[in-house]
Amino acid sequence: MSRTPLTCSTLLPQPPPPDQKEISTLETNEKENQAASIIPPAKKRKAGSGGIGIPSDMTTTVKRQTLAASSVRRELSSAVSSLRGREISPSVSSDRGSECPDGNWEGLTSVRDYADKLLNEKHPPKAKYDFKGKCEVYMAYTKRLKQCIREMQQVEEGHIMEKENLEKQMAREEAIHEETLSNLKRSLDEMGKEREAYENKITLLERSLYAVENDKRELTQLTEQDAHELRKLRDLNLRLDEDGSRVRAELVASIKQVENLQDVNRRLQEYNTSLQQYNSKLQGDAAAAQEALAVSQREKAAVMAEIGSFKGMNMALQSRLESAQRATDDLSRQQKVMQEETRRTQLEIQRLLEDRERKAEENKALALENARYKDCTGKSAAELEQLSIREQALKQNFLSQNEVIAGLKRQQEVLKQQLELSEGVAEQRRMELVESHRRIAELESKLADTEMRFLEGEQLRRKLHNTIQELKGNIRVFCRVRPMLPDEEEDSSDSPGPIRFPTSVELMGRGIEVQAEKGQQYSFTFDKVFGPEVEQSVVFEELSQLVQSALDGYKVCIFAYGQTGSGKTYTMLGATEPDRHRGMIPRSLEQIFMTSKGLEQQGWRFSMQASMLEIHNETIRDLLSAATARASCGLVDLAAGGSKQHVVKHDANGNTTVTDLTLVEVTSWREVATLLARAAQYRSVGKTAMNERSSRSHCVFTLRITGVNDGTEQQVNGVLNLIDLAGSERLSRSGATGERLKETQAINKSLSSLGDVISAIANKEAHIPYRNSKLTYLLQPCLGGDSKTLMFVNIAPDRHSEAESLCSLRFAAKVNSCEIGVPRRHARLAETTKRDS
Numbered sequence: 001m002s003r004t005p006l007t008c009s010t011l012l013p014q015p016p017p018p019d020q021k022e023i024s025t026l027e028t029n030e031k032e033n034q035a036a037s038i039i040p041p042a043k044k045r046k047a048g049s050g051g052i053g054i055p056s057d058m059t060t061t062v063k064r065q066t067l068a069a070s071s072v073r074r075e076l077s078s079a080v081s082s083l084r085g086r087e088i089s090p091s092v093s094s095d096r097g098s099e100c101p102d103g104n105w106e107g108l109t110s111v112r113d114y115a116d117k118l119l120n121e122k123h124p125p126k127a128k129y130d131f132k133g134k135c136e137v138y139m140a141y142t143k144r145l146k147q148c149i150r151e152m153q154q155v156e157e158g159h160i161m162e163k164e165n166l167e168k169q170m171a172r173e174e175a176i177h178e179e180t181l182s183n184l185k186r187s188l189d190e191m192g193k194e195r196e197a198y199e200n201k202i203t204l205l206e207r208s209l210y211a212v213e214n215d216k217r218e219l220t221q222l223t224e225q226d227a228h229e230l231r232k233l234r235d236l237n238l239r240l241d242e243d244g245s246r247v248r249a250e251l252v253a254s255i256k257q258v259e260n261l262q263d264v265n266r267r268l269q270e271y272n273t274s275l276q277q278y279n280s281k282l283q284g285d286a287a288a289a290q291e292a293l294a295v296s297q298r299e300k301a302a303v304m305a306e307i308g309s310f311k312g313m314n315m316a317l318q319s320r321l322e323s324a325q326r327a328t329d330d331l332s333r334q335q336k337v338m339q340e341e342t343r344r345t346q347l348e349i350q351r352l353l354e355d356r357e358r359k360a361e362e363n364k365a366l367a368l369e370n371a372r373y374k375d376c377t378g379k380s381a382a383e384l385e386q387l388s389i390r391e392q393a394l395k396q397n398f399l400s401q402n403e404v405i406a407g408l409k410r411q412q413e414v415l416k417q418q419l420e421l422s423e424g425v426a427e428q429r430r431m432e433l434v435e436s437h438r439r440i441a442e443l444e445s446k447l448a449d450t451e452m453r454f455l456e457g458e459q460l461r462r463k464l465h466n467t468i469q470e471l472k473g474n475i476r477v478f479c480r481v482r483p484m485l486p487d488e489e490e491d492s493s494d495s496p497g498p499i500r501f502p503t504s505v506e507l508m509g510r511g512i513e514v515q516a517e518k519g520q521q522y523s524f525t526f527d528k529v530f531g532p533e534v535e536q537s538v539v540f541e542e543l544s545q546l547v548q549s550a551l552d553g554y555k556v557c558i559f560a561y562g563q564t565g566s567g568k569t570y571t572m573l574g575a576t577e578p579d580r581h582r583g584m585i586p587r588s589l590e591q592i593f594m595t596s597k598g599l600e601q602q603g604w605r606f607s608m609q610a611s612m613l614e615i616h617n618e619t620i621r622d623l624l625s626a627a628t629a630r631a632s633c634g635l636v637d638l639a640a641g642g643s644k645q646h647v648v649k650h651d652a653n654g655n656t657t658v659t660d661l662t663l664v665e666v667t668s669w670r671e672v673a674t675l676l677a678r679a680a681q682y683r684s685v686g687k688t689a690m691n692e693r694s695s696r697s698h699c700v701f702t703l704r705i706t707g708v709n710d711g712t713e714q715q716v717n718g719v720l721n722l723i724d725l726a727g728s729e730r731l732s733r734s735g736a737t738g739e740r741l742k743e744t745q746a747i748n749k750s751l752s753s754l755g756d757v758i759s760a761i762a763n764k765e766a767h768i769p770y771r772n773s774k775l776t777y778l779l780q781p782c783l784g785g786d787s788k789t790l791m792f793v794n795i796a797p798d799r800h801s802e803a804e805s806l807c808s809l810r811f812a813a814k815v816n817s818c819e820i821g822v823p824r825r826h827a828r829l830a831e832t833t834k835r836d837s
């Protein structure tokens, strides 16, 4: 706040304020005077001498009065403006508030307004030379101005006092402020320390925040994982819900069944008790049989060893026998030669004797003739001489012949002796031979006995193995290697086939090895391995029990898997002629009918229905329907809708049906054989690069068996599925095009779906993709249900098929590791009995 201080000069008497014109004149004059104060006196005088003749003292007085008045006026005006510019705080009393003390502020309430009024006051013009009047006016005006200044001074003093008060107050306030400041500093220091502590705390907190954030991140990840799991669980839940609803439906059906079964159960309990007894007896038998098996296996090993040594001995004996026989043969040959020679010698002797007799006769005749000559005629001495020489020669001849005969007789004697000797040796050899024959017979009977026991043990082992497999719920796998085909045999002269069969006791008949061309060896073990020389009948022996269980009320499924041309159709169907080539399907059906006939004596009556279908290019074709027959004669176009659309359905009891499929009631094996022959004509078969007659579809033969026993009031429902799958093939090898290519792609796709299903089962996955192909959906109960399932893996033995064989064996090993449901027997009390009860 700036303020012009009031000086003493303001208190001097001031002239009244001039009018505006005058003031400007006066101001000009004043300026001039101010200028004059720095101009030398000589010049001042010169300027003053230029007036109009008014007395100079008078003029001077007026000027002085005027100047004083204007200076007072200026001071007043500056004081007023300072008063105006001052900001008056509410605590300081305003000059407006200062009351006029003697009441002559001409009705105005504040000294400033009064000063304003004075400053703005205008005086009526006087006569130009009425200096006295003007002086009086200015005197009065100055007086009022001075009074106003005094008033203002009082106000100013009040203000100064107020200022001092304010300054004191300010000092007090400043002291307080200082104190507050020092307090603040102290508290600032404390706050600094506190701040440090807080900063430390913040660092710690930041660290823990970082840790918490890490935890949070981890938690977020965990939460995300949880969410993912949750999603999966929700999906699972949905599936479970679906399963649940299915299961509920099944449950309702089951409850009904349970009600029925409860009824049955009561009856069965008795039967069960007896079965339990029988079972415990069987278990005892099984334990004993196992022991017996172990014993017989030990015995078998011992016998095998004995047989081995006997075989060695036998071979030695055989070789001795052979050499003895050879020697005997030699001797008998020699004997024959000698006998021949003796006979010839005897003949010779005979001839010589005869000759001698003849010669003696001749001699006699000659002697007689000689005498006659001597007597009668007196022939010449020369003639006589000749005759006597001749006689001498004959005599010598006779003598030499006698010697020859004696020599021959000696020789005959020697030969006789030799013959006797060799006859003795031959007799000895014959005795030895008889002895070794006896021992061989003995050993053979022992071997037969041991083999019988071994077979019994093997049968028991197989039975136990089957039971264990059933309990485990595994799919059984048999591996069959076909013989080399003629053209493969030609090739194999350069490079032998890759398949080997281990000969160790534990792997014999169960192991197979693939010797890869690059040197690696892959070994596999299955429930049974059949080599190329094994006949259909031997393979069937291993199956017969399984087939039998279809009659006992089990679902049985047998299928053949393998690359094209590996022998699946040969194994499953075989050839009708000759009999030894008949495959598993005809043999199984024949056995079923034979056994069912046999069971009739025990009160069983069986009815059977056969059906046969093929899956060709993912379409089901009924091989027994009339439409298929007509189509095969070209009467109907199946592709153009001449056939029904067949759909596979599974019910809650695990029974599978195919809609609109022809079911033929069959009562004998002959009928089924006719059906099989008929269906074989309609099946999709074609020539490929790898097989003359390649099956281009999966063929499924199904026999539904219902058996009722009138005696025990039991009913069984068995199913026998016999499946010949189409063969997998590499397009690069088969070189298929057009329709064949389409077929091959469909076959490979469905087999790969089968592989996916097997993998999912083997890995115990929650979802098994049965619906990915018609084949897997049809086989669902066999692969994941309660059936007894057996797979043949067929192997081609040639080197070119090495990769495919390995693939098939690996697939089969996976199948072997699959755990499916435990086989369930479908047996219950017969309907009629239920109704009666």
Ligand SMILES: Nc1ncnc2c1ncn2[C@@H]1O[C@H](COP(=O)(O)OP(=O)(O)OP(=O)(O)O)[C@@H](O)[C@H]1O
Pocket: 481, 482, 483, 485, 532, 562, 563, 564, 565, 566, 567, 568, 569, 570, 571, 691, 693, 694, 695, 696, 725, 726, 727, 728, 794
């Ligand atoms: N064990 C065997 N003994 C003698 N010959 C056999 C044997 N197995 C297969 N063969 C012969 O091998 C050839 C091919 O067999 P098959 O037709 O059964 O093969 P596949 O696996 O059914 O082929 P695809 O999948 O192409 O139908 C046939 O000539 C068959 O007679």
